[in-house]
Amino acid sequence: MDTDVQNFAVAHLRRRPRATEIGGFVAGFDPATSSPYINYATPLPGARPGERDIAALVEAFRERGLKPRLEFAPDAAPAVAPALRRAGFTTEAVHAYLICTPTTLTPRAALLVETPSTDQDYASIDAALSEAFGNGFPPSAEGAARLRRTQENGGAVRFVRAPDGSCAGAASCSAPAVATSELAGVGTRPAHRSHGIAAAVTASLAETMFARGARSVWLEYSGEGSRRVYERVGFHPAGTRLYMSLED
CATH class of the missing domain: 3.40.630.30 (Gcn5-related N-acetyltransferase (GNAT))
Known part of the structure; x- marks a missing residue:
């Protein structure tokens, strides 16, 4: 499942208003905000970045006045985290994720759930x-x-x-x-x-x-x-x- 989640992360960042692909990474930038939780990068599954790739990625963030930041499923690109650490990156957090499929979903109908319209x-x-x-x-x-x-x-x-x-x-x-x-x-x-x-x-x-x-x-x-x-x-x-x- 890690590869599916990582492929999603890549596709999701490619939707950003300013998406850039650099040396095995996709960086998604949104000029409307400087939030690091919206402006970040993720590696392609299986990526094996070198020093120049990471330096180019860092420069793409710096020239926009943004903190270089990544979110990814490490098991889908095992070589990435060690390479980032060698370049000075540190870990902000490690989050577990959960998956739901049509066969495991248990509907909850006790409350009225609405779709916003106005x-x-x-x-x-x-x-x-x-x-x-x-x-x-x-x-x-x-x-x-x-x-x-x-x-x-x-x-x-x-x-x-x-x-x-x-x-x-x-x-x-x-x-x-x-x-x-x-x-x-x-x-x-x-x-x-x-x-x-x-x-x-x-x-x-x-x-x-x-x-x-x-x-x-x-x-x-x-x-x-x-x-x-x-x-x-x-x-x-x-x-x-x-x-x-x-x-x-």
Whole structure:
């Protein structure tokens, strides 16, 4: 499964407004933001980069004023992490990921899960996710627009509405590539947790992607509590992803 996830990462970055291929890497750049979580690179499966390849990749980030950063499944390109470490890159994090397939999905229909349709919906989702993740990123017009682009460009955004009409919790799924799709940004506002919202939006998104022909949906999780939520929906452990960056 690591190769499928890594092939997805490559295809996903090639969708960026400014995608660049350098010495066995694909770097995806979006001029609308300097976020390192959007502007990053990933290796082609099986890549064996040399010093010049990595130096060229670093230069592509530096000339844009961005931190050189990569996300990838290390088992799909075993030579990459050692080569990056020799060039001074360090590990930010190692995240396990889970996979769901049509045969393992367990639908959760207890809550009404909606598809956003108005600017107010997208803004409310962006604000709710900001709150859900501890206000690590502020709500913004660009954040709401990015969610709309996900929905309109083959991906999906789903949310559960709070009693006051705002967003209680939401998540999104990227458009499928190489028959798989990444589900990300599952977040519930603190006041609405423990009501099954994360499970409901996760199951709804996976079901949507399978209806569009994806053979699997994968996601990363942040703790044992969230892992148990995803496993109840039908996700199971499948591998790890490595995050590496180069400091100034």
